Amino acid sequence: MTEPTAAPSVPKAELHVHLEAGAAPDLVRRNASRYGVDVSRLFDDEGRYLWTDFSAFIVAYDLAASVFRTPEDFAEIAETYQRQAAAAGSIYTEFFVSPDFGERSGLGYRAYLDGIVEGLRRAEAATGIVGRVIPLVERHYGPERGVEAARAAVNNLVPEVVGFGMAGEERLHAPHEFSAAFEIAAEAGLPLTCHAGEWCPWEGVQATLDAIPVKRIGHGVRAIENADLIRRIVEEGIHLEVCPVSNVTLGVYKSYADHPLPALRAAGVRHSLNTDDPPFFWTSVGHEYGVARDVFGLTEIDLAGVTRTAIEDAFCDAATKARLLALV
Numbered sequence: 001m002t003e004p005t006a007a008p009s010v011p012k013a014e015l016h017v018h019l020e021a022g023a024a025p026d027l028v029r030r031n032a033s034r035y036g037v038d039v040s041r042l043f044d045d046e047g048r049y050l051w052t053d054f055s056a057f058i059v060a061y062d063l064a065a066s067v068f069r070t071p072e073d074f075a076e077i078a079e080t081y082q083r084q085a086a087a088a089g090s091i092y093t094e095f096f097v098s099p100d101f102g103e104r105s106g107l108g109y110r111a112y113l114d115g116i117v118e119g120l121r122r123a124e125a126a127t128g129i130v131g132r133v134i135p136l137v138e139r140h141y142g143p144e145r146g147v148e149a150a151r152a153a154v155n156n157l158v159p160e161v162v163g164f165g166m167a168g169e170e171r172l173h174a175p176h177e178f179s180a181a182f183e184i185a186a187e188a189g190l191p192l193t194c195h196a197g198e199w200c201p202w203e204g205v206q207a208t209l210d211a212i213p214v215k216r217i218g219h220g221v222r223a224i225e226n227a228d229l230i231r232r233i234v235e236e237g238i239h240l241e242v243c244p245v246s247n248v249t250l251g252v253y254k255s256y257a258d259h260p261l262p263a264l265r266a267a268g269v270r271h272s273l274n275t276d277d278p279p280f281f282w283t284s285v286g287h288e289y290g291v292a293r294d295v296f297g298l299t300e301i302d303l304a305g306v307t308r309t310a311i312e313d314a315f316c317d318a319a320t321k322a323r324l325l326a327l328v
């Protein structure tokens with residue numbers, strides 16, 4: 001993970017971090033040896049995560065996640081991530097968690113969630129950084145498992161659970177196939193976000209907005225390919241959870257010069273800056289803000305605006321937002 005020489009000092013906030021990907025290689029290696037799992041193919045000679053493309057990344061993600069098995073293991077991921085983010089000036093993180101993965105891990109979703117929440121509470125007590133959780137559907141497992149994930153989410157509404165979403169392989173299944181899952185979550189009062197417009201072109205974002213009453217889109221950057229869609233996103237106040245380093249590292253865009261962050265900003269699209277899967281993409285919250293400043297030319301005032309927009313469009317309660325906005 002490369003921190004810029006001097007990360008911007010402005011308070012930071014993130015709305016899009018996949019929890020298991022918050023685990024740094026050292027933590028994964030330590031747990032792998034504790035549980036006797038061979039993770040040698042996960043890392044390169046310098047000990048950094050190794051993958052070739054998005055499909056290989058999803059497999060690598062699952063292998064790294066497989067060495068977390070107890071509530072305390074998950075508490076440690078959450079607490080460690082949050083302490084590092086707080087040290088880089090972050091005041092708020094929303095993590096994607098997977099009820100399906102909680103079951104697959106053998107732990108059960110509730111014990112998995114309780115571990116994560118315990119880690120978030122410990123980090124908040126130590127540093128003040130606030131952490132919240134968005135359970136999600138893993139799209140590549142299909143709509144039926146999506147409904148199960150939604151049921152698990154609404155049956156375990158601890159205070160830290162603030163929304164519901166979908167991630168995973170965007171090239172499989174259409175958004176409307178997941179309507180039933182999103183309806184269960186919406187009926188329980190959970191605001192919605194869905195990954196789209198990362199691996200599929202702008203039509204994927206439009207189909208998502210047509211099928212699911214989302215307030216935010218995970219990534220959504222390829223909406224830039226259609227001016228009418230961008231107008232709709234601005235008019236409806238849809239927030240894009242933008243992850244520039246992830247996009248360039250995974251190859252959604254060849255270089256930062258091709259990335260639409262400046263065009264999205266110029267169009268007035270509400271957005272935040274996010275790490276997505278930080279150690280997999282050799283990034284951190286400080287690095288994202290550093291790239292926004294050094295590559296895209298955002299000023300400290302612009303960056304404070306990004307943080308304010310993130311908190312305004314966060315899924316936490318109004319009192320928490322007011323308290324956090326007062327810090328920016």
Ligand SMILES: O=c1[nH]cnc2c1ncn2[C@@H]1O[C@H](CO)[C@@H](O)[C@H]1O
Nearest residue numbers: 018058061096098138167168195277
């Ligand atoms: O950048 C991404 N795009 C789409 N799906 C992702 C990305 N990063 C992680 N996941 C997926 O999210 C789930 C865990 O939260 C896993 O299914 C993982 O593959």
